[in-house]
Amino acid sequence: MKIEYYLYLAIALFCIGVVGVLTRRNAIIIFMCIELMLNAANLLLVALSKMYHAAGVAQNPMAGIDGQLFVFFIMVVAAAEVSVGLAIIVMLYRNTHSVDINFLNRLKH
Template structure:
């Protein structure tokens, strides 16, 4: 098996995550789809790291994980806050700035 297959798998997961962001309206599921996209990007970084025999890719993936953890904390706090003020976690309900 060619290790490039990992890249194809990561591309597929990334696409599925992007689809989730587009079609779902529950903010938490949208957020989980974003996490899926980040994980797919990490798989790409790790696979490239192996192909090139260089640990820099793994360091990048590590930083992506750290930033993703921070992002999850703040994002979920925003969702909880939105839910408190609107009693709904649907992204369609946050339409205050719509004309």
């Protein structure tokens, strides 16, 4: 498959994520959108890694493999982030009985 398709898909995913973060007020939805953006990046990394591997495997059997390594890093970081983020959301709910981020402006007062 052409590499462009992967790129288009990744861009689309990322934009959906951005728009979701900007427009939604529900913390959990925003969280999911952030995950979308992360995964858009993962997809891009994997696709390009494959491309470079196909192009450079003759000289170097490990060509382009580092892109895939990064993906694992991002997944681990995302998992850690999920645990912290969900914990914050739980605390948010306990305090405000809502997951609407517009109630999160209390630090200002």
